[in-house]
Amino acid sequence: MYNKRLVIVNKFRFVTFLLVLILLFALLLNNLLSVVVASNTDSEYKQIHVKEGDTIWCIAKSNNPEGDDVREVVYKIKKINNISNEWIEAGDILKIPRN
16 A cells, blocks of 8 residues: 545635535525524414504404413514504404414
């Protein structure tokens, strides 16, 4: 048997290859993690279609089977859906936390 050493002929190409390889690995890892996170978040929430006359408070009361403080449920709904005020409209789709 013989020992053959690997010699880097062009240092710039080698470094470029390593950077591209690391970038591709990072992108692949990011995509895999986002799929896992997305599948987990979908199961944590149910979707409610807002009807005419619905309010966040009514939705929070009707989707609060454990009897939590309605104010906390309203806060969670607003936070999850990025709602800064109390206004929702018919046709909106809200994510409601599952209990």
